[in-house]
Amino acid sequence: MTAPMEPTSQEALSIVKLEDICKTYVTGELIVPVLKGINIDVMRGEFVGILGSSGSGKSTMLNILGMLDVPTSGKYLLERQHVETLSDTELATIRNRKIGFIFQSFNLFPHLSVEQNIEVPMLYAGVPRKVRRERAIELSRQVGLGHRLGHRPTQLSGGECQRIAIARSLSNKPAFLLADEPTGNLDEKTSADIIKLFHELNASGSTIIMVTHNPALEAHFDKVIYLRDGRVSEHQNINFGGGPDVGE
Amino acid sequence: MLVSDLFRLSFHNLLLHKIRSLLTSLGVIFGVGSVISMLAVSEGAKRKALSQIEAMGIDKIIVYSKKPPLAGKDSSTSNASFTETYGLTVRDRKHIVRMDNIDHVTPVRDSRFKVMKGTKRLDLKLVGVGSEFCLDSGCHLLKGRWFKPVDFVNIRNVCVIGERVKRKMFRIGQRDIIGLSIRVGRHLFRIIGIIGNDHGTQYPELGSPNDMIYIPMRTSEAICKNYAFVREGRNAKVTIIDYDLLVVSVLDVTHIDNTAKRITAYMRKTHTETKDWGVLVPLDLLKQRERTQNIFTIVMGSIAGISLIVGGIGIMNIMLASVYERRKEIGTRRALGAQKRDILLQFLIETVFLTSLGGIIGIGVGVGISQVITIYADMPTVYEAWSIILSLLISGFVGVVFGTYPAWKAAQQNPIDVLRSE
Numbered sequence: 001m002t003a004p005m006e007p008t009s010q011e012a013l014s015i016v017k018l019e020d021i022c023k024t025y026v027t028g029e030l031i032v033p034v035l036k037g038i039n040i041d042v043m044r045g046e047f048v049g050i051l052g053s054s055g056s057g058k059s060t061m062l063n064i065l066g067m068l069d070v071p072t073s074g075k076y077l078l079e080r081q082h083v084e085t086l087s088d089t090e091l092a093t094i095r096n097r098k099i100g101f102i103f104q105s106f107n108l109f110p111h112l113s114v115e116q117n118i119e120v121p122m123l124y125a126g127v128p129r130k131v132r133r134e135r136a137i138e139l140s141r142q143v144g145l146g147h148r149l150g151h152r153p154t155q156l157s158g159g160e161c162q163r164i165a166i167a168r169s170l171s172n173k174p175a176f177l178l179a180d181e182p183t184g185n186l187d188e189k190t191s192a193d194i195i196k197l198f199h200e201l202n203a204s205g206s207t208i209i210m211v212t213h214n215p216a217l218e219a220h221f222d223k224v225i226y227l228r229d230g231r232v233s234e235h236q237n238i239n240f241g242g243g244p245d246v247g248e
Numbered sequence: 249m250l251v252s253d254l255f256r257l258s259f260h261n262l263l264l265h266k267i268r269s270l271l272t273s274l275g276v277i278f279g280v281g282s283v284i285s286m287l288a289v290s291e292g293a294k295r296k297a298l299s300q301i302e303a304m305g306i307d308k309i310i311v312y313s314k315k316p317p318l319a320g321k322d323s324s325t326s327n328a329s330f331t332e333t334y335g336l337t338v339r340d341r342k343h344i345v346r347m348d349n350i351d352h353v354t355p356v357r358d359s360r361f362k363v364m365k366g367t368k369r370l371d372l373k374l375v376g377v378g379s380e381f382c383l384d385s386g387c388h389l390l391k392g393r394w395f396k397p398v399d400f401v402n403i404r405n406v407c408v409i410g411e412r413v414k415r416k417m418f419r420i421g422q423r424d425i426i427g428l429s430i431r432v433g434r435h436l437f438r439i440i441g442i443i444g445n446d447h448g449t450q451y452p453e454l455g456s457p458n459d460m461i462y463i464p465m466r467t468s469e470a471i472c473k474n475y476a477f478v479r480e481g482r483n484a485k486v487t488i489i490d491y492d493l494l495v496v497s498v499l500d501v502t503h504i505d506n507t508a509k510r511i512t513a514y515m516r517k518t519h520t521e522t523k524d525w526g527v528l529v530p531l532d533l534l535k536q537r538e539r540t541q542n543i544f545t546i547v548m549g550s551i552a553g554i555s556l557i558v559g560g561i562g563i564m565n566i567m568l569a570s571v572y573e574r575r576k577e578i579g580t581r582r583a584l585g586a587q588k589r590d591i592l593l594q595f596l597i598e599t600v601f602l603t604s605l606g607g608i609i610g611i612g613v614g615v616g617i618s619q620v621i622t623i624y625a626d627m628p629t630v631y632e633a634w635s636i637i638l639s640l641l642i643s644g645f646v647g648v649v650f651g652t653y654p655a656w657k658a659a660q661q662n663p664i665d666v667l668r669s670e
Contacts, residue, residue, distance in 0.1 A: 068583060068663045089587050096585020103667070107580040111264050123253050124585040168584070 014080060015176050015207050016042040016065065021074035023060050034060045035071070036230040042176065042209060042223075047202040049218055050211045052227030061227060062211045066099055066178050067091045079175055096124050100169030102179040106161040108153040108168075114140060115149040118168045125172050139167040143197060159190035166197060176207035183214070195220055254590070258597040262605075272566045273606030275559020276646060280607045280639045283552040284614025287635040289621055290548050292628035294541040296448070301537060303386035303447025304530040309496040309508050311336060311344070311515070312452045313489055316522035331475075334524035335489040343514060349499050349507045354378040356493035357468055358454060360476035361433045363417075363461065370416050373454065374407075374432050374461045375492070376468020382408075382443055384495045385457050392426045392441030399440075400464045407437035410458040411444035430461070435471055437463060451493055452526060504531055556642060560603070560650035567599055567654035571661070578658055579666030592659040599651025600644055607643025611636055 023035040034057045042048050052058040063069035064076065067083060070091075076084040078098060086094065095101075100121075108117050118136040127135075140146045143163040145156075153161050162182060169177050179198070183191035195217070202208055210221070218224045226234040262269045304310065313335025345353050355378050363372040381387075382394045390411060399406055407430065409417075418425055429436045445457040454460070475488045496511070498504050508529045515525050571578070578591055618629035 063664050066583065068667070092582065092585055092587040095583060101583045103580070107576065109577060109580070120581070121584045124587070124590060126250055
């Protein structure tokens with residue numbers, strides 16, 4: 001879907017565009033504004049990091065980006081289509097087809113095999129069994145775990161689990177990957193491997209948005225968005241055009 | 249999501265927790281088990297009762313003598329009247345025979361002799377019967393023969409005994425009793441046959457045909473006319489009674505009600521003093537019994553149904569707990585693109601699977617319970633295909649009813665909350 005694109009090309013298509021997104025939580029009489037007008041633009045093929053300390057609105061941002069939550073106001077354009085007004089069912093379909101979720105704690109289903117885990121999003125997309133299986137094999141190879149298809153997640157290490165989770169996120173060829181602190185539960189060495197995998201995917205055309213509190217990772221992103229107190233405090237474009245050395 | 253995948257997923261989830269699934273469906277297992285066994289028992293009881301009534305014959309009208317409520321009225325106590333006349337008379341019989349739609353009438357008369365074995369009085373009756381009695385009462389010949397016309401004509405002292413008479417009068421080991429004689433009072437009767445009745449027929453005032461010693465009507469008339477001495481306490485009484493029972497066979501069963509009505513009308517007209525008679529139509533009894541049995545079945549079924557409801561509530565509880573326990577799974581599935589409908593169906597199908605499985609096991613349990621009842625309580629049990637199908641349907645239905653709320657609850661889980669709740 002996302003053919004590798006010349007990084008310098010200016011006509012790079014917009015994948016995600018948030019315009020003046022606000023999110024206010026109302027709990028009883030307490031009104032808590034969490035996001036106060038967020039504007040970001042993620043282009044196809046970018047590796048974007050959203051950094052912020054806890055309480056900065058990072059999680060809310062992630063939920064809105066992942067369409068698990070709807071903004072109070074503002075516009076959300078996914079591949080130049082408005083999605084902020086869609087129904088729950090339509091949102092579920094978009095999450096399924098357009099977004100590849102990667103969680104901090106992997107969120108694999110412990111009683112399903114690796115192959116079955118990778119197949120889950122395809123299950124909800126109604127992909128026939130045979131096709132699912134072929135794609136699961138292909139994806140597991142892509143993340144380097146082709147030999148582990150029959151295993152259960154409990155038999156795998158943390159790093160391997162996250163690889164499977166990444167394979168799963170790719171199964172419906174989404175518009176972008178949305179990773180929530182993907183290295184948060186991993187040791188340094190494994191983290192580096194996972195980041196390396198992300199770079200590989202990015203290099204082969206995947207658009208990736210990674211939400212993290214870890215400033216050490218910012219060197220890896222094409223673009224870094226700093227969240228502070230519900231606002232974008234800095235919007236840095238660094239190394240657009242080539243990743244840093246991986247495996248630091 | 250493909251339906252086949254949904255089913256596979258739900259089934260997979262159940263197999264994950266085999267013991268828990270089994271425990272959860274225990275309520276349904278025993279609910280269905282009790283439905284099956286209750287229905288089997290009540291159906292068995294129904295069949296038995298019906299066959300009893302049927303054995304009296306659906307083309308029969310039983311007219312019987314009944315001791316009047318206050319025997320001999322006031323006069324008997326003050327006047328110490330020694331005779332007591334009541335019941336069906338020869339005139340009644342002759343009149344009934346001439347009515348429309350009557351095939352034949354078989355009379356039965358109790359001699360009221362005491363049947364003794366040594367000094368012990370046996371609960372047996374010596375009755376004079378017409379030649380068609382064996383057939384009309386639904387009895388069959390076990391040994392020997394039934395009366396021939398010659399027995400009647402020659403007023404022979406022969407008897408045919410009921411099945412239980414043999415057991416009560418003779419030693420257990422005694423094999424061939426045909427040709428032996430039994431003594432009742434001053435009279436000796438040669439046994440020429442044994443008859444039995446498997447249907448549990450009970451005649452009003454007389455009881456089971458198995459407990460009777462039959463002699464030809466003419467013999468009975470010859471040895472004791474139509475009266476009998478009966479001792480009641482200190483009073484000795486003479487009871488004059490022509491017939492105890494008239495088994496009326498009709499020609500056309502469809503008009504049996506009318507015939508019975510006519511007989512009743514006649515009896516009412518001729519027996520004006522006291523109601524010393526009764527008319528019984530087995531067919532009516534059959535219909536009535538069927539109605540009461542149906543009510544019985546409904547009541548039993550309802551009680552069993554309550555246990556199913558309890559079972560269903562148990563399942564609902566476990567499923568609700570399971571929804572809470574699996575919030576992370578639900579949240580992840582929702583994030584990966586499952587729609588509310590997918591989650592709802594997943595949980596609903598799981599519950600229906602659970603209850604249906606419980607239903608299948610429950611059918612086995614129910615059959616087992618009925619077998620135990622049959623063996624130990626000696627009650628006949630009959631399963632019918634519809635009761636098994638009904639149980640299966642009900643158990644599935646219980647799954648739908650009690651699974652909907654937990655499934656809805658699961659579908660309503662907010663993915664943000666459940667993903668955050670790690």
